Amino acid sequence: MSEPVVAVERLPHALDLPLPAYATAGAAGMDLLAAVSDGRPVTLRPGERTLVPTGIRLAIPDGFEGQVRPRSGLALRHGVTLLNAPGTIDSDYRGEVGVVLVNLGAAPFVVHRGMRIAQLVVAPVSRVRLVERPILPDETRRAEGGFGSTGTGVRSGTDNGGFPASEDREC
Structure with missing residues (x-):
């Protein structure tokens, strides 16, 4: 299988900044840099x-x-992260990549030009076809348990989660 190719265009306000790159041979993500003034x-x-x-x-x-x-x-060091982690860049999007940073720390944080602010991971996408069913097949041990329920021994009911039953239909 050949390596996927992602074309990149450097915009006029970032001509002096390096392109995203993998920092090590085993890195999954490429560093994204801040192109602030x-x-x-x-x-x-x-x-x-x-x-x-x-x-x-x-x-x-x-x-x-x-x-x-x-x-x-x-x-870890500053409490600065992405508000929409992970942010998604669709294959048909052609605008400038932006990073939604949020400061969850206790002190102001300064973003300087060229600072590494996020990572870019390019990954395969699976597209599926949804089929509506009146009741989901194959009940699982977990059932409707979520939000920290695994490992607690608590199991939700096996009804349709309060959703009305309907005929199977594609969405």
Whole structure:
């Protein structure tokens, strides 16, 4: 299988910034850099969020998506992460890649030009066909348990979750 190719366009406000790249041979993600104005860093106060430009546009091939993920070091040391983690870049999107940063820390955080602010992972996408059923087949041990229910021994009922029964139909 050949390696997928993602075309990248560097925008005028980011011509001096390096393109995303894998930091190591085993890295799953490429670092995305902040393309904020030089000499005009962006300050995120605690609880504040902002859209940070990356200065690149991507042409992701059909059957793939771009996932914009937080950088663990920013989250651990500063409480800065992505509000919509992971952010999704669809294969038909051609606008500038932006990163929605949020400061969950206690101190202001300054985003400087060229700072590594997120990771880009390109991954295959599975598209499915939904078929509506009056009751889901193959009851599982977990049933409707969610939000921390696994490993507790608690099991929800086996009804249709309060949804009305209907004939099978494609969505």
